[in-house]
């Protein structure tokens with residue numbers, strides 16, 4: 001006979017947080033958003049023997065083609081979070097993305113807008129529109145790490161006046177006239193050269209004149225203004241990578257060799273023997289590396305991943321993703337709030353019994369900043385987001401304009417579009433009869449840095465209202481209330497006209 005559990009499946013929108021006493025020390029500058037990402041022993045932590053692995057902000061980006069490429073991973077690590085580079089691509093390409101993040105030296109950018117001298121101005125326009133980068137390196141091979149010929153910027157030609165069939169070699173500033181930095185130069189020295197020569201961009205070359213990287217004047221300030229930057233012990237940016245339960249032996253090795261700090265087993269249903277087999281292999285092969293497992297939505301799933309598979313953190317969520325149709329297609333899943341509350345309770349019980357704390361990641365269904373605050377209050381240590389990041393400048397897709405508004409494409413990993421990569425690898429895909437994700441567009445929301453700053457400000461303000469200064473206190477002190485539909489209506493604006501919906505006429 002089927003078993004029916006008592007409560008209904010609940011979502012974030014059904015809850016609100018109650019304010020608690022705000023003391024004078026509860027100001028945003030005192031609030032820390034550091035979040036554990038690796039299991040640890042409470043006792044060893046108290047004795048000072050444990051070096052806890054933490055994110056500086058509790059956000060990770062979803063392992064999805066439309067989300068976590070190397071540019072987004074760099075931008076997110078600089079804000080204190082971590083990206084999971086997607087595994088729905090060939091192993092060498094994924095490893096290359098990880099490598100690009102690890103090799104990114106703050107302020108030193110490997111040029112990804114390059115053309116050979118014979119390319120035409122129209123190619124430069126096309127490249128600029130595609131990447132949004134206005135400085136193009138002109139190199140002998142048309143790619144980075146070949147001999148530098150010159151630099152072409154938007155100021156060197158006028159798209160609407162010059163003949164776009166002309167070669168870029170006639171318009172760029174040739175290498176002889178450029179101020180150059182030499183490989184090994186420090187960021188401080190490079191910045192001084194930029195200031196002294198009143199330049200915006202300094203190409204760094206090796207002894208043979210090959211382009212190594214570019215230093216931009218604006219990046220210096222950017223670097224200074226990112227105090228939360230998340231790095232490994234060698235001061236390289238922190239990055240994660242997703243793996244699947246099929247080619248994990250080969251893939252994980254390539255990713256670890258490329259420098260991945262965290263491996264996360266990517267599956268919509270992680271309560272499986274494949275997941276256990278994969279996690280145990282990774283632990284045996286790579287020792288102390290951080291391993292994430294999931295996704296689960298029940299306490300049984302949590303216990304299995306923690307006790308049997310011994311993962312370091314557990315990802316919670318099935319069917320709540322903004323592009324996900326798993327629940328419609330298979331009838332499998334659970335409201336994200338219910339799933340999270342049950343799994344976090346199981347985590348706390350496990351911690352009480354064993355003294356081991358296992359971080360929880362709430363994955364999918366974050367529709368606004370309030371949902372992040374609720375997820376953290378419900379016990380999540382950090383949240384994984386797809387749509388939130390797909391909307392930003394740094395996601396790996398091109399902007400499109402539709403009816404005067406700017407959008408970015410966003411598609412699920414279970415959509416045909418995402419799964420197509422395997423066709424190139426092994427010919428026609430066998431066995432895939434239905435999709436679990438859709439192919440969609442999301443509104444463009446600007447740079448990741450600006451977006452994260454606003455979200456962080458809101459979370460810190462809410463934590464001050466609750467009277468807590470860190471996430472552990474939030475887990476202990478938060479009090480949630482369920483909301484009626486009428487409470488939701490009351491919470492919105494009432495009987496006022498929004499300026500953007502009416503035409504204001506000047507008198």
Ligand code: MZP
Pocket residue numbers: 062063064268317319320321322323324325326363364365366384385386387388411412413414415436437438
């Ligand atoms: P969201 O932040 O866009 O709401 O959700 C992102 C999450 O949706 C991912 O981290 C992943 O767990 C899940 N996802 C990704 N693709 C699919 C799909 O095609 C999916 N069904 O459910």
